Amino acid sequence: MMIGSTNYLEKLDAGITKRPSRFDRKYHFDLPAAPERAQYCEYWRGRLAEKAMDSPPRLRSAIAGITDGFSFAYLQEAFISSLLVVANEQGEAGKRTEEKAQSIDSNSLESVLFWRVMNQQVSMLRNEIKGSRKSAEDAMAYNGPKPASKAGFA
Numbered sequence: 254m255m256i257g258s259t260n261y262l263e264k265l266d267a268g269i270t271k272r273p274s275r276f277d278r279k280y281h282f283d284l285p286a287a288p289e290r291a292q293y294c295e296y297w298r299g300r301l302a303e304k305a306m307d308s309p310p311r312l313r314s315a316i317a318g319i320t321d322g323f324s325f326a327y328l329q330e331a332f333i334s335s336l337l338v339v340a341n342e343q344g345e346a347g348k349r350t351e352e353k354a355q356s357i358d359s360n361s362l363e364s365v366l367f368w369r370v371m372n373q374q375v376s377m378l379r380n381e382i383k384g385s386r387k388s389a390e391d392a393m394a395y396n397g398p399k400p401a402s403k404a405g406f407a
Contacts, residue, residue: 291317
């Protein structure tokens with residue numbers, strides 16, 4: 254069995270995409286909608302609780318709200334990179350306890366360190382997505398090398 258993945262099926266050679274017994278089944282996966290992203294965030298919220306990090310239940314819908322257009326891979330990257338930044342910033346157990354106490358006392362997610370870091374990471378990843386989509390547009394427009402006469406050579 255062979256499994257392949259691409260974002261640009263139309264750019265692949267027809268010998269791969271159309272020939273029987275090469276890739277017989279093709280499935281299209283849309284980007285996750287807000288409820289799917291919220292479920293994924295709930296999974297991570299549980300993992301954060303295991304690590305003794307504050308993650309109020311309202312965090313999942315807030316993160317789902319700021320990650321429109323993110324794939325599950327980008328969501329995972331947002332969580333992992335945020336966790337690394339938080340771990341670096343907190344460093345010692347005393348800061349964790351202080352942060353948790355602040356977030357419990359406040360109704361605002363802005364008092365939750367993980368939320369502030371996640372916002373920054375999502376912003377950086379969104380810029381990366383825009384850049385990769387531009388690269389993808391360029392790749393789609395590319396029609397191969399120009400013949401010598403079109404490139405200015407006689």
